[in-house]
Amino acid sequence: MGTGLFITLEGIDGAGKSSHLESLEAWLRGTGRTVVRTREPGGTPLAETLRELVLQKPMDALTESLLVFAARRDHVTQVIAPALARGEIVLCDRFTDATFAYQGGGRGFDLEVLQTLERWVQAQSQEATLLQPDLSFWFDLPPEVAAQRLAAARVPDRFESQSAEFFRRVAEGYAARARGDAARFERIDANQPRDQVWVQVESALRRRGIGA
Ligand SMILES: Nc1ncnc2c1ncn2[C@@H]1O[C@H](COP(=O)(O)OP(=O)(O)O)[C@@H](O)[C@H]1O
Numbered sequence: 001m002g003t004g005l006f007i008t009l010e011g012i013d014g015a016g017k018s019s020h021l022e023s024l025e026a027w028l029r030g031t032g033r034t035v036v037r038t039r040e041p042g043g044t045p046l047a048e049t050l051r052e053l054v055l056q057k058p059m060d061a062l063t064e065s066l067l068v069f070a071a072r073r074d075h076v077t078q079v080i081a082p083a084l085a086r087g088e089i090v091l092c093d094r095f096t097d098a099t100f101a102y103q104g105g106g107r108g109f110d111l112e113v114l115q116t117l118e119r120w121v122q123a124q125s126q127e128a129t130l131l132q133p134d135l136s137f138w139f140d141l142p143p144e145v146a147a148q149r150l151a152a153a154r155v156p157d158r159f160e161s162q163s164a165e166f167f168r169r170v171a172e173g174y175a176a177r178a179r180g181d182a183a184r185f186e187r188i189d190a191n192q193p194r195d196q197v198w199v200q201v202e203s204a205l206r207r208r209g210i211g212a
């Protein structure tokens with residue numbers, strides 16, 4: 001892998017990720033680097049097709065996990081790894097932490113199976129390590145606040161229409177993942193006005209020497 005930078009945005013639905021993506025992308029471009037903005041599930045024609053299925057069709061948790069990891073495999077090989085090898089910044093709306101949070105936490109699916117799929121999909125040729133983000137922003141917002149924001153905002157998809165209890169488990173899934181890899185995560189207190197949320201994002205970037 002080259003000297004690229006892999007940044008992901010995570011959090012429960014309604015936590016405010018999309019609201020900050022554009023400013024984040026613009027800020028990163030302002031550092032003079034090329035930015036590839038993408039999302040999961042999705043980011044390639046095949047993965048976007050799989051996204052439609054995952055977001056719309058009923059299926060069990062193993063099928064869901066296999067489809068999000070199949071989408072991820074295509075995305076990693078076609079888009080993410082090549083961009084990082086060119087030294088670019090990849091800014092991705094969700095990645096594998098979302099699988100551990102939604103399929104693992106929310107749906108209660110076997111974390112060991114998810115770890116196996118993660119190893120298969122994120123193995124890097126000729127390297128012992130897995131491809132992982134360099135930095136993951138975790139927009140942390142109480143599920144009841146996220147639900148209030150979403151109720152005012154949009155028609156729910158298959159995940160957004162889940163119960164408050166589901167999102168409490170998703171949030172716990174994110175918390176567990178963040179505990180397991182504390183150096184990679186920046187927890188953002190998303191229960192703040194937008195400008196205060198942005199201040200936290202920007203100061204984390206500067207603290208890590210990105211754009212300094
Ligand atoms: N800091 C904030 N305070 C109040 N409302 C917000 C804030 N950030 C985002 N919103 C609103 O909450 C809703 C969900 O935000 P969004 O960015 O779409 O979340 P996500 O992409 O994480 O699902 C949107 O209607 C958005 O305008």
Ligand SMILES: Cc1cn([C@H]2C[C@H](O)[C@@H](COP(=O)(O)OP(=O)(O)O)O2)c(=O)[nH]c1=O
Pocket residue numbers: 013018039040041055068093094095096098099100102103157159160
């Ligand atoms: C990446 C990923 C997303 N998801 C879910 C979380 C979201 O509810 C949904 C799509 O995410 P998102 O792009 O945040 O939705 P929106 O465009 O509506 O803001 O997919 C999983 O369940 N597992 C995964 O591995």
